[in-house]
Amino acid sequence: MTNPQEIATKAEFLAHAFALEQESVDRYEELADAMDTHNNLEVAGLFRKMAEFGRKHAVEVERLAAGSDLPTLEPWDFKWADDEGPETGDYADIDYMMTPVQALQFALANEKRSRDFYGLVASHSPNQTVRELAGEFTQEEAEHVTLLERWIARHDSDTTIADDLDPPNIVD
């Protein structure tokens, strides 16, 4: 277990923020491709939309980092709260028949983890500039959380996975 609280420089912070968004884009694209392959087009579309949001945020971070020399961190060197990036989700929560609302719940959990990650940095980093920047990012992630909660509330709340009339796991 690592410590977001220990992020102490602006460059280190931005390296985390960029990786967070880029990993999120990569994972959502991977999930969207997998859903396309398995003909769950609606969920594929939602995951692609989430990837698009991540891409835009990555560009914002890039803009903030312009001119600074960011450290190159290996995957296991990041100070996430867990071993994995906050927005990569959990493969165990993915199902080829998942409903759009389940996909949104998956995305919501990601956004909450990001908000909490930035929140920890904002309240504990030893560096004032990092605390302020992380505070802004926390705010932004909190807005995403609210937005997703609204989307979920608007959606049919059905989280039961429909029966597959031709399931892959029966022996022919």
Place this chain on the structure above:
Amino acid sequence: MNPLSDKIEPKDYKSDVKPVWCPGCGDFGVLNAITKALASLRLAPEQVALISGIGCSSRVPAYTNVYGFHGIHGRALALGAGLKAARPDLHIVVAGGDGDGFSIGGNHFLHACRRNMDMTYIVMDNEVYGMTKGQASPTTAPDWTESELTPSGTHARPFQPAAIALAAGATFIARAFSGKPNTLAQMVVLAMQHPGFAFIQVLSPCPTFRPEQKEWKNIVRPFAVDALPTSDPALAALHCQRDDGMSTGVIYVEARPVWKRSDMQEIAIDDIEQEFRI
């Protein structure tokens, strides 16, 4: 390429072929860990060969842009060994499933451990034959009754990959979980840097035929002993035997002379053909 650091990114090692794995399959995590490891090692695609056998997991070479060979069932290690002998400069990573590696390929596994060639072997263990629709594999629990081929279970003791690799002479032995690609990436880096035969058993859930494995994320945990990794085979054996198979981490690392190609005579293809002429 990362626009902020000019670093090669893991996705730069992915091919344009999209995985056909079931969404949620643990093998996605292994693919991500392998590409992360290659990016961390800053290896050019043409310095690496990814060799596999047959199975869902064995499709992995198609999804990367390093040299790949999607071989035949159970023969991935033989192919990897042949390639290492012919091209010792290449980093050889062999990957596949528990059926491929411990069932039909079980004998190759034992001798690859013994021979200690410089290569990395990643087994995506889902305790089932995924590709052929859910039959029991050597690592399946004896009382698993979901397959029509073994309706009352196999009644056979499950194969213990780490303990067997140790007994057979592997010089790097680790266990990991596919749901933690960052941790696994570090392990793959260590394995590829290890001079000799490095074996990683990756617990990689098959949500389609073993949906109960979705729970693995709540069960796996790092080995709770400071003594690991060890170079003492007796200590490693003790921890392998005591464990329920769900603890992760590097278990055993030994420095032992690596198999080297002896001075082979270069033989021209024409001369080989001559020998086979009737």
